[in-house]
Amino acid sequence: MIRLLINFIVFFISMIGFFRILRFYSPKVAKLKLLETENDCCYLSIIIPCRNEEKRLPNLLNSLKKQTYQNFEIIIVDDDSTDNTISVAKSYNAKVIQRKEIFPDWEGKSASCYAGAMYAQGEILLFLDADVILHETALEYLLKHFQPDGLISCLPYHYLEQFYENLSLYPNLISILGLRVGKKSDPFSTDNGLSGPCIMISKDLYIKTGGHKLVGNSIIEDVDLGIKLAQKGVKITIVPHNNLIRFRMYPEGVMTLIDGWTKNMSLGAARSKPQELIIITAIIYFSVGIFNSLISSFNQKDFILLSIYSAMYIFYGIFLFIVSRKFGRFSPITIVLYPFFAMAFTLIFIRSILVKIFRLKLHWRGRQIKI
Numbered sequence: 001m002i003r004l005l006i007n008f009i010v011f012f013i014s015m016i017g018f019f020r021i022l023r024f025y026s027p028k029v030a031k032l033k034l035l036e037t038e039n040d041c042c043y044l045s046i047i048i049p050c051r052n053e054e055k056r057l058p059n060l061l062n063s064l065k066k067q068t069y070q071n072f073e074i075i076i077v078d079d080d081s082t083d084n085t086i087s088v089a090k091s092y093n094a095k096v097i098q099r100k101e102i103f104p105d106w107e108g109k110s111a112s113c114y115a116g117a118m119y120a121q122g123e124i125l126l127f128l129d130a131d132v133i134l135h136e137t138a139l140e141y142l143l144k145h146f147q148p149d150g151l152i153s154c155l156p157y158h159y160l161e162q163f164y165e166n167l168s169l170y171p172n173l174i175s176i177l178g179l180r181v182g183k184k185s186d187p188f189s190t191d192n193g194l195s196g197p198c199i200m201i202s203k204d205l206y207i208k209t210g211g212h213k214l215v216g217n218s219i220i221e222d223v224d225l226g227i228k229l230a231q232k233g234v235k236i237t238i239v240p241h242n243n244l245i246r247f248r249m250y251p252e253g254v255m256t257l258i259d260g261w262t263k264n265m266s267l268g269a270a271r272s273k274p275q276e277l278i279i280i281t282a283i284i285y286f287s288v289g290i291f292n293s294l295i296s297s298f299n300q301k302d303f304i305l306l307s308i309y310s311a312m313y314i315f316y317g318i319f320l321f322i323v324s325r326k327f328g329r330f331s332p333i334t335i336v337l338y339p340f341f342a343m344a345f346t347l348i349f350i351r352s353i354l355v356k357i358f359r360l361k362l363h364w365r366g367r368q369i370k371i
Contacts, residue, residue, distance in 0.1 A: 003293055003296075004293075004305065004308065006289075007286065007289060007290060007293055007309070007312065009282075010282040010285050010286040010289070011286055011312060011316065013278065013279055013282035014279070014282045014283045014286050014316075015319075016279055017173075017177050017279040017280070017282070017283055018319060018320070018323045019182075020177065020181070020182030020183065020187075020279075021173070021176055021177070021181075021182055021323050021326060021327070022182075022323060022326065023182045023184070023187050024176070024181045024182035024187050024188070024238075024240060025240050025326040025327070027242070029187055030188075030240050033186075033187055033188060034145055034188060034237075034239065035145065035147060036144050036145060037144065037145070037146060037147065039124070039143040039144070039146050040143070041071070042071070042122070042123055042124050042143060043071055043072065043073075043121065043122040043123055043124070044069075044071060044072035044073070044122045044124050044125075044126055044139065044143070045072065045073050045075060045116075045117075045120030045121060045122030045124070045125050045126070045203070046064065046072050046073065046074050046075065046126045046128060047075045047077060047113060047116035047117060047120060047125060047126065047127050047128070048060065048074065048075065048076050048077065048094075048116075048127075048128050048129070048130055049077050049079060049099075049109050049112030049113050049116065049127070049129070049130075050076055050077065050078055050079060050081060050085050050089070050112070050130050051078075051079040051080065051081055051085075051112075051365050051366070052081045052082060052083045052085060052365060052366060053081070053083075053085050053088075053130035053131075054081075054083045054084040054085045054087075054088050056130045056131040057076075057085060057088050057089065057130045058088060058092075059131075059133050060128065060130055060131070060132055060133060060134070061074070061088075061089075061092040061094065063133050063134040063135075063136070063138075064134065065092075066136045067134065067136055067137075067138070067139045067140070068136055068137050068139070068140050069139040069140045069143065072122065072126075072139070073095060073120070073121060073122060074092070074094040074095065075094070075095045075097060075116045075119060075120060076089035076094045076095065076096045076097070077097045077098075077099055077112040077113070077115050077116040078096060078097065078098055078099060078112075079099045079100075079107060079108065079109070079111070079112045080099070080100060080107065082366060095119070097115055097116060097119055099111055099112045099115050102115040102118065103115060106216075106217075107367075108217055108221075109196075109212075109221055110212035110213075110215050110216060110217065110218065110221045110225075111212070113127055113211070113212040114211055114212040114213055117203065117206055117207070117211055117212075120203055122203065123202060123203055123204075124143075124146065124200060124201070124202055124203065125199075125200070125201055125202070125203050125206055126139075126142070126198075126199070126200045127196075127198070127199040127200075128197065128198055129196065129197035129198075129247065131197070131247045131248060131249070132156055132197050132198060132245060132246070132247045133245075133246050133247065134244065134245055135243070135244040135245070135246075137244060138241070138244040138245050141241060141244055142154070142198075142200055142239070142241075143200075145237070145239050146200055147235070147237070148202050148205070149202075149205070149235070150201075150205075150234060150235035150236065150237060151194065151199065151200065151201040151205070151229060151234055151235070151236050151237070152199075152200045152201075152236075152237045152238075152239050153194040153195045153198055153199050153200070153222075153226075153236065153237070153238055153239070154195055154197075154198040154238070154239050154240075154241050154245050155175075155176060155179075155195045155198075155238065155240075155327060156195070156197050156198060156245045156246050156247040157241075157243040157245065157246040157247075157327060157328060157329075158172055158246070158247065158248070158249060158327060158328030158329065158330075159246050159247075159248055159328070159329045160248065160328065160329050160330065160331070161248065161251065162251070163331065164253075164254040164257065165248075165249070165250065165251075165257065166330055166331050166333070166334060166341060167254070167257055167258075167341060167344050167345075167348075168249055168250070168257065168261070168328070169324055169328070169330050169334060169338075169341050170283075170284070170287075170341055170342055170344075170345035171261045171264075171265070171345060171348075172324075172327055172328055173283070173323070173324065173327075174268075174280050174283075174345075175268065176327060177276050177279055177280055177283075178192065178193065178223075178268055178269075178271070178272045178276055178280070179192055179193050179194070179195070179226075179238055180192045180273060180276060181238050188237050188238055188239065188240070189235060189236060189237055189238075190226065190230070190236050190237075190238055191226075191227070191230035191231075191236065192223070192226065192227060192230075192271065192272070192273060192276075193222060193223035193224075193225075193226035193227060193271065194222050194223070194225060194226035194229075194236055194238065195222060195238065196221060196222030196225075197245075197247055198245055199222075199225075205234065209229055209232050209234060210228075211225075212225060214228040214229070215228060219263055219264070219267055219369065219371060220263075220264050220267045220268055220271075223267075223268055223271055224271070227271065258348055258351070259362050259363070259364060260364075261348050261352070262348055262351050262352045262355060262362060262371075263352070263355075263362055263364060263369065263371060264352075265348060265349045265352035266349070266352040266353045266355070266356045266371070267352075267356070267371065269349070283342075284342055284345065284346060286316065287316075287320075287338055287339055287341075287342035288339055288342050288343055288346065290309060290312055290313050290316060290339065291313070291339035293305075293309045294306070294309045294310065294313055297309055314335075316338075317334070317335035317336060317338050318335055320334065320335070320338055321334050321335045352371070355371045356371045359371075
């Protein structure tokens with residue numbers, strides 16, 4: 001009975017997190033809470049930091065050509081690419097800047113973003129990752145919700161092509177909860193980070209606050225930048241967008257996915273607030289624990305408990321799938337296999353902690369990085 005009681009408690013705590021995410025993505029809530037402004041005439045500088053992005057970059061640049069809003073410049077900041085990234089950028093008539101010519105001793109995404117901002121001509125800066133793809137109305141939508149005295153950011157919709165990419169379900173879920181969005185009082189504001197693939201801020205505010213210089217060589221620069229800017233009084237709004245902005249994470253293979261989440265997880269957890277940590281822990285505990293409880297009741301031939309746990313298992317899986325489809329095209333198979341995805345998340349998280357504790361290095365985008 002104690003195990004059943006614990007399962008019910010963590011089940012209901014998990015539901016708090018799920019309902020937060022559903023509130024964040026609710027069109028009705030967005031219509032009531034999101035401010036709209038007129039930014040029709042603003043000149044936009046789109047800054048794209050790149051390191052070996054020849055395969056991803058054309059999709060983004062093609063989507064920019066199709067935008068209903070066309071008052072912008074494109075700045076590609078190359079961070080020592082060894083592939084054809086520069087050739088691809090020039091073929092689309094984008095302005096290309098070499099990070100090492102501006103900051104020879106400062107490398108990485110933060111350096112590239114700040115270098116792009118220095119050369120930007122626009123009054124508004126939009127930082128996009130190279131793997132982002134925009135719907136044709138995306139820029140128009142972002143500008144409609146942009147506030148000059150604040151910053152807006154978007155969580156791209158995660159689309160998948162290979163089965164292994166479903167391993168990103170729990171990391172994505174937990175990243176959203178870590179941002180503290182979906183609160184009843186203020187569902188779109190946060191003081192605990194932002195989403196790095198899509199950030200919009202005025203150039204004046206960016207330079208005034210220090211922008212990416214605030215986070216130097218941070219591994220999770222988006223989380224740290226959001227926290228630093230919030231501490232300076234900048235209002236950060238995470239804007240839902242009905243899948244106008246999307247990306248595909250780690251298409252290179254399962255090891256790239258594991259390394260990618262390894263470099264982020266332990267650092268992200270260290271920046272989470274206690275309330276979110278409790279919700280996140282409850283979600284992982286229940287996802288793994290319900291499977292163990294199901295097996296245990298089956299082995300004990302306790303068919304009453306088996307019926308209860310089976311109902312909880314199925315309901316939780318269906319609800320998790322409904323929630324996950326708000327932020328990614330995850331497979332319906334997650335309804336059944338979610339305990340195994342949660343176990344995989346736990347193993348990656350443990351790996352991340354060990355890498356951090358023993359100061360090990362990861363090979364990432366052709367560089368050795370230390371967590």
